[in-house]
Amino acid sequence: xxxxxxxxxxxxxxxxxxxxxxxxxxxxxxxxxxxxxxxxxxxxxxxxxxxxxxxxxxxxxxxxxxxxxxxxxxxxxxxxxxxxxxxxxxxxxxxxxxxxxxxxxxxxxxxxxxxxxxxxxxxxxxxxxxxxxxxxxxxxxxxxxxxxxxxxxxxxxxxxxxxxxxxxxxxxxxxxxxxxxxxxxxxxxxxxxxxxxxxxxxxxxxxxxxxxxxxxxxxxxxxxxxxxxxxxxxxxxxxxxxxxxxxxxxxxxxxxxxxxxxxxxxxxxxxxxxxxxxxxxxxxxxxxxx
Amino acid sequence: xxxxxxxxxxxxxxxxxxxxxxxxxxxxxxxxxxxxxxxxxxxxxxxxxxxxxxxxxxxxxxxxxxxxxxxxxxxxxxxxxxxxxxxxxxxxxxxxxxxxxxxxxxxxxxxxxxxxxxxxxxx
Numbered sequence: 001x002x003x004x005x006x007x008x009x010x011x012x013x014x015x016x017x018x019x020x021x022x023x024x025x026x027x028x029x030x031x032x033x034x035x036x037x038x039x040x041x042x043x044x045x046x047x048x049x050x051x052x053x054x055x056x057x058x059x060x061x062x063x064x065x066x067x068x069x070x071x072x073x074x075x076x077x078x079x080x081x082x083x084x085x086x087x088x089x090x091x092x093x094x095x096x097x098x099x100x101x102x103x104x105x106x107x108x109x110x111x112x113x114x115x116x117x118x119x120x121x122x123x124x125x126x127x128x129x130x131x132x133x134x135x136x137x138x139x140x141x142x143x144x145x146x147x148x149x150x151x152x153x154x155x156x157x158x159x160x161x162x163x164x165x166x167x168x169x170x171x172x173x174x175x176x177x178x179x180x181x182x183x184x185x186x187x188x189x190x191x192x193x194x195x196x197x198x199x200x201x202x203x204x205x206x207x208x209x210x211x212x213x214x215x216x217x218x219x220x221x222x223x224x225x226x227x228x229x230x231x232x233x234x235x236x237x238x239x240x241x242x243x244x245x246x247x248x249x250x251x252x253x254x255x256x257x258x259x260x261x262x263x264x265x266x267x268x269x270x271x272x273x274x275x276x277x278x279x280x281x282x283x284x285x286x287x288x289x290x
Numbered sequence: 291x292x293x294x295x296x297x298x299x300x301x302x303x304x305x306x307x308x309x310x311x312x313x314x315x316x317x318x319x320x321x322x323x324x325x326x327x328x329x330x331x332x333x334x335x336x337x338x339x340x341x342x343x344x345x346x347x348x349x350x351x352x353x354x355x356x357x358x359x360x361x362x363x364x365x366x367x368x369x370x371x372x373x374x375x376x377x378x379x380x381x382x383x384x385x386x387x388x389x390x391x392x393x394x395x396x397x398x399x400x401x402x403x404x405x406x407x408x409x410x411x412x413x
Contacts (some may be wrong), residue, residue: 225292225294225296226292227292228292230292245335245336246327246331246335247291247292247293247294247327247332247335247336248292248293248294250294270292270313271292273294273296275294275296275298275299276298
């Protein structure tokens with residue numbers, strides 16, 4: 001199946017920051033997460049993929065089409081949720097929705113107002129009286145109400161309470177269920193998106209440093225807890241993020257299957273314990289280049 | 291003494307800690323009348339709250355595995371290892387029942403499992 005979204009050597013130069021040579025393919029029907037520290041280029045990448053800013057060089061193709069020739073057609077099938085959605089702040093939620101609707105070929109007002117009810121946002125409310133989270137929810141409601149096939153969201157759960165966060169995560173999961181629709185989302189790890197993403201990408205300093213299937217990544221990386229002296233020092237030297245403590249040490253392995261044999265005696269005696277690595281630990285280990 | 295607690299483990303932290311301390315007592319890692327690490331020491335080393343550790347120590351004390359002397363800390367009791375053995379045996383029973391249940395689905399009989407256990411022992 002051809003990728004739903006494809007970038008080739010995508011580059012954006014600002015005077016103080018460059019997003020460099022991003023190449024990626026997003027398959028249809030999944031949730032793809034982009035993670036990284038503040039200033040890594042997550043927002044720039046989301047803007048480029050949704051064609052909110054022009055690239056300095058490189059190409060983006062969505063649904064097999066290029067923005068150059070088919071911008072209207074592509075944008076009609078994309079729901080874009082920026083980090084700080086912009087609305088007419090002195091006007092009501094309903095006014096803003098009526099303003100946005102004509103831009104979409106397949107606007108579904110019924111679906112939109114059902115989502116507003118679900119998100120507990122009154123259509124009469126003036127935008128500037130909405131909280132930041134409510135504005136994000138409104139933006140998500142708009143994105144979900146024109147039969148989009150692809151959602152591009154920039155940190156949609158940042159700063160939201162856990163109930164709203166759960167609402168959004170469930171919505172996104174529901175959106176991709178069935179395999180026809182796709183979500184591309186940037187986020188900080190620990191904002192909950194890492195739970196639902198099937199593919200994870202790490203951005204650092206304007207570069208894509210990792211693209212991986214999450215399950216595969218978590219199968220390879222494990223945290224190994226071990227009693228002092230229970231493991232061969234040569235093996236321990238291969239670990240990343242080694243922590244030495246009075247009651248046992250631990251370290252991260254990048255390739256669990258390769259060292260499984262060597263651990264089996266320790267595991268049997270209880271001197272070695274294997275735990276799933278956390279995505280943030282993996283990210284930090286990779287960023288340190290250990 | 292080797293202690294490795296995991297937030298993703300199904301057992302709560304204090305339970306993991308009591309289990310592992312019992313393990314250390316049973317294996318002779320810490321012996322009768324030996325002083326246990328202080329709550330503060332454990333809390334810092336394992337990066338978990340003092341309350342969790344106090345809870346684990348309290349449970350161990352109530353079950354008779356350790357005793358506390360005001361101002362001096364907690365110590366390992368003269369433990370009747372037979373109790374620990376019985377406790378483990380009960381856990382093994384549950385665990386084996388689960389293994390036998392899984393085996394049944396794949397046509398692996400209890401006798402097969404017994405043979406496997408002998409094999410592992412010989413290795």
